[in-house]
Amino acid sequence: MKTSPMEHSAPKAYRSGVVAVIGPPNAGKSTLLNRYLEQKIAIVTPLPQTTRNRILGIVTGADYQMIMLDTPGLHKAKEMINQEMVRIAMDTLGEADLVLFLADAQAVHALAGDKKRLEKRYAEFTRYFSKIQCPAILALNKVDQLAKEELLPMMDRFTNLHPFCTVVPISALEGDGTDTLLQTLVEHLPVGPQYYPDDIPTDATERFIVAELIREKIFLRTRQEIPYSTAVLIDSFKENPQGGPVVIHATILVERGSQKGIIIGKQGKMLGEIREAAIKEIEKLLCCKAQLKLWIKVKKKWTSNEQILRELGM
Incomplete structure (x- = not known):
């Protein structure tokens, strides 16, 4: 008896790994994590440098488990507490199978009229990118506030700064593009086991x-x-x-x-x-x-x- 092609197809490989979510302050990292977890474990305010500790969120699907590490915003640090915040963020890169760099597209666009400050901003990003030793994906957040013709040159500029696997425009607050980003992240995770039970959203107490x-x-x-x-x-x-x-x-x-x-x-x-x-x-x-x-x-x-x-x- 003949069998259909479906009967011969191999089961989809289970993917799992650690995704380090990094970026400048107030880029929307905690908002994105809370959206994927469908509950609030990371606090969110309009002020920069709200997150101080590394927060682990566990996003589990039918064929994947993504361990997301929400980190403090990367910034120039003078006080000891700020230095610790930056250290926590940078140390997280060493644990990652994949890096998600989240940038505030609106904040970058706001500098468009000041070439000197804009160049300085991109130079800061490059400094962060130099520490990445694994595949990286760029998400440009808050794109709902920009016109498409303003977004495309920005995407080109970022891809010239670092060899990102891909660039995904999103709005973490509104949910636009977040499903596409999630699918992209999962596709770039290594094949691996499930580390946590389905109903565990975080290791935070x-x-x-x-x-x-x-x-x-x-x-x-x-x-x-x-x-x-x-x-x-x-x-x-x-x-x-x-x-x-x-x-x-x-x-x-x-x-x-x-x-x-x-x-x-x-x-x-x-x-x-x-x-x-x-x-x-x-x-x-x-x-x-x-x-x-x-x-x-x-x-x-x-x-x-x-x-x-x-x-x-x-």
Whole structure:
């Protein structure tokens, strides 16, 4: 009896590997990761340098598992904390099977009228590209804000800077092009096993994500130097075996007394807003009620304190 060609076809190879997601600050790396995971594990704000730690997200499909490492934005670093952020991002390249370089197309286009600054920007990208030792894909983000005739010259310029496997225009926020990018990433992953169960989206602990959610609310509600001078430490995280609310105690670190006053706000209003906004996100994460107790501690020059940076996982 004759068999059909379908009966002879080999099963599709399972692909898996580590994808290092790198790029300048505020390019949309965390937004893209959250979209692929269909849940929030990486905080997102309009301010640059929001992400401080390397965050691992696990994207699993029928025939692939992509371990995405969301890294802090690459930038010129002076303070110890910023130097650690850049080191974390660059060290991640050594673990990668594939690099996804995410660039903000709108930010690059905004420099189009200033040739000197534009050339400097491309030179910064080249410095990052020189560290890449594995295949790399370029995603130009926020292209929904550009006309097609403006995008094509930019794509050509980037491909002249580094031998990318391909360039994919996307909008991480709107979802445009993200399915194409995902398919492209999977196609460039090596053949390999499944490393994590299907229902594991990240290796980050709930304590870590909760601390990040609190920090996000500080970023969104304060201005100037306040967000960058704050950190959040989880002091205790107690689940109620009878099904009551999870009780979380957290400390917000600041560098000066004046910053403490700003976060507390008049009659405690600012701190109350931060707490309420954070609780909504925390309850969504934990799928249960939560109580959040916040304290603020002044710790001068904590951003240069190695012990505190270690406590923060840096």
